[in-house]
Amino acid sequence: MNDAAAGATVPILYGSLPSRAFRCLWMLEELGLAYEWVGASADDMKSAAYLALNPNGRMPVLRDGALVLWESIAINLYLAKKAGGPLWPTASARQATVLQWSFWAVSDIEPHVVAALADGPARAGEHARRLAAPLAVLDGALARSRFLLGPTFTAADVNVAGILSSVRATSIDLAAFPEVRRWLAQCIGRPWPSRFFTTPPGAAVSAPGMSHPSSD
Ligand SMILES: N[C@@H](CCC(=O)N[C@@H](CS)C(=O)NCC(=O)O)C(=O)O
Structure with missing residues (x-):
């Protein structure tokens, strides 16, 4: 090293x-x-x-x-x-909301995405079913605002999208969650991540995933 x-x-x-x-x-x-x-x-x-x-x-x-x-x-x-700056809100209540979404993504999204990456297409349906409830929560929140904390992109969006974006390297379809799709496309369409995501959702891609999945 x-x-x-x-x-x-x-x-x-x-x-x-x-x-x-x-x-x-x-x-x-x-x-x-x-x-x-x-x-x-x-x-x-x-x-x-x-x-x-x-x-x-x-x-x-x-x-x-x-x-x-x-x-x-x-x-x-x-x-x-x-x-500091726009990604980290100044109000403690809004900072807490960044933490909420970040911890939620680790506990409720990441294990299913990691399992789907490890298990491959044959078990994608099973992992999609497990993701359905948290994705419905995310879809509901995003139906009310452009990004997770409102009109501006914050650290919450980086963390949740950073975790969920690996779903694009699986066979899981986000079609039932239009607000999630809209938001994820906006997040990964930002200048830096857009360099790594070039194919439409659901297509087989070499998106940045987790090369050494572990279930923690
Ligand atoms: N919860 C840790 C997980 C870290 C983790 O599992 N990293 C993987 C790569 S994505 C790794 O290093 N795996 C190697 C191993 O488990 O031996 C985090 O979010 O940083």
Whole structure:
């Protein structure tokens, strides 16, 4: 692993693009932060140097000065709060809503998307059925506003879309959730993620997914 950390003055993100590091790279880009990216491989993650950063042996990891942080959504919330600006609301009630959607996506969306990626098309129907209830909740919220917190794109959208976007690499169809489709297209159509999503929803794509799915 190329450890560029010594003496670094900008945050360093470790992790490959087709992994949960994708959502952190997306956040860094949306926030306009200067950063370094170390595209750690699966082998790198088992090295002593990497395990010293993340004893779970997983990606991503963020290093920011003395802080070493793992868990992709914790990384994103830290970065959004640190950078401030339009992605991180100032009112504590709205910050709490960012947390609500972020934790909800980890608990209610991600396990089904990860399972669908791991199991392949044969079991897509089963995972689609499990996703139906949370997607209906998301669809209802998005029927009332353009983005999750209202008219403007926030960290909540990066986190939820960053998790849900991998569904495009599965056979799960979002047709029953038109507001989710509309919102997801807007989110991944933003300048940075749009570089990685070029095919219509539902098509077989090499979208950034999670190359080493784990069910946590
Ligand atoms: N909850 C963690 C999950 C991290 C995770 O499972 N990362 C995968 C890549 S997407 C990984 O490193 N897997 C390797 C392994 O489990 O050995 C997060 O969101 O950061």
